[in-house]
Amino acid sequence: MTRKFNFCAGPAVLPEAVLERASSEMLDWHATGMSFMEMSHRSSEVVGTVEAAEASLRRLLGISDEFAVLFLQGGASTQFAAVPLNLAAKGGALTYTNTGQWSRKAMAEGKRYGEVIEIASATTDAPRAIPPQDAWISVEGAAYLHTTPNETIDGIEFHWVPQSDAPLVADMSSTILSRPISVDDYDVIYAGAQKNIGPAGLTLVIVRRELFGRALASCPAMLNWETMDKGASMYNTPPTYSIYLAGLVFAWLEEQGGLVAMAKANQKKAAALYSAIDSSDFYGNPVAMADRSWMNVPFTLADSELDKVFLAQAEEAGMLNLKGHRSVGGMRASIYNAMPMAGVEALVAFMQDFESQHG
Numbered sequence: 597m598t599r600k601f602n603f604c605a606g607p608a609v610l611p612e613a614v615l616e617r618a619s620s621e622m623l624d625w626h627a628t629g630m631s632f633m634e635m636s637h638r639s640s641e642v643v644g645t646v647e648a649a650e651a652s653l654r655r656l657l658g659i660s661d662e663f664a665v666l667f668l669q670g671g672a673s674t675q676f677a678a679v680p681l682n683l684a685a686k687g688g689a690l691t692y693t694n695t696g697q698w699s700r701k702a703m704a705e706g707k708r709y710g711e712v713i714e715i716a717s718a719t720t721d722a723p724r725a726i727p728p729q730d731a732w733i734s735v736e737g738a739a740y741l742h743t744t745p746n747e748t749i750d751g752i753e754f755h756w757v758p759q760s761d762a763p764l765v766a767d768m769s770s771t772i773l774s775r776p777i778s779v780d781d782y783d784v785i786y787a788g789a790q791k792n793i794g795p796a797g798l799t800l801v802i803v804r805r806e807l808f809g810r811a812l813a814s815c816p817a818m819l820n821w822e823t824m825d826k827g828a829s830m831y832n833t834p835p836t837y838s839i840y841l842a843g844l845v846f847a848w849l850e851e852q853g854g855l856v857a858m859a860k861a862n863q864k865k866a867a868a869l870y871s872a873i874d875s876s877d878f879y880g881n882p883v884a885m886a887d888r889s890w891m892n893v894p895f896t897l898a899d900s901e902l903d904k905v906f907l908a909q910a911e912e913a914g915m916l917n918l919k920g921h922r923s924v925g926g927m928r929a930s931i932y933n934a935m936p937m938a939g940v941e942a943l944v945a946f947m948q949d950f951e952s953q954h955g
């Protein structure tokens with residue numbers, strides 16, 4: 597077996613130890629004579645596993661009982677609609693920061709449910725930056741403020757938490773679990789699982805229970821956070837196997853030393869890659885230093901004619917999925933929790949070697 601370095605933005609690399617464990621338990625889970633994915637979601641085994649996954653996540657992120665933890669389906673994109681559907685009943689504008697493509701997708705969905713106001717936008721020319729909060733438009737009585745703490749395509753990240761009188765909503769799909777955060781600073785956090793949590797098919801929502809009661813009457817039961825909380829994420833059949841795998845990832849994170857250890861490792865990986873980009877005129881990154889993503893590092897070659905050669909040679913050298921998003925081109929290295937430092941070191945060495953051949 598040869599595992600390569602997978603820099604995919606998502607579905608992304610998972611910890612090898614987790615895959616090995618899942619593989620060893622695939623046919624006969626804990627001597628039950630069944631695979632976990634064959635078990636009733638009402639069985640004590642599955643309920644116990646979901647509860648253990650939730651408890652582990654609560655420990656990792658320090659989530660208090662004021663918050664519900666929901667394991668849902670439909671991806672982060674479904675939450676683009678669920679956010680207004682759950683929060684807009686009391687009126688008020690739906691406010692958004694626009695820091696990149698995922699912000700804009702969230703906003704487009706919000707427009708179906710109310711008046712959307714874009715209160716801040718990242719600059720579009722390099723160096724791309726998030727404006728400071730004192731430059732944002734202030735809106736009285738907003739239903740919520742939606743932010744995208746890490747823009748997976750654009751490689752732009754908030755390294756600070758905005759202050760907000762309105763409930764603060766964060767699409768943390770590509771940054772969750774990359775470092776410690778204070779969940780209390782937010783009101784709603786949601787994330788597609790397929791980056792730092794586990795396999796695609798699972799969506800995590802962490803919501804302050806105080807916000808229940810603000811859902812539009814038209815909110816479908818399947819998107820209603822209060823309904824899902826009452827049903828302990830089992831209102832319908834949940835993605836049991838994905839939750840089991842996420843639980844293994846959470847346990848792995850705890851074994852690694854939790855999110856403090858992750859932050860240290862992630863910062864080191866990001867610093868090594870940005871330093872390789874910045875120390876050469878051959879490579880470029882369009883994001884202002886203060887707003888650069890730890891998880892998704894887009895970069896360009898001075899001569900874009902070489903992009904294809906770069907990608908082909910990288911693949912030959914065992915580094916996969918470095919192509920930038922189709923809307924922006926260039927390259928993107930996603931270096932989530934499960935990407936080892938060795939993967940980043942291999943990429944940096946390859947980049948230096950490629951430059952010496954083509955620079």
Ligand SMILES: Cc1ncc(COP(=O)(O)O)c(C=O)c1O
Pocket residue numbers: 605606670671672673674698744746747748749767768769770788789
């Ligand atoms: C920041 C962000 N938000 C939302 C999405 C959409 O997630 P999903 O495909 O789970 O709907 C993605 C996917 O990559 C993302 O990176």
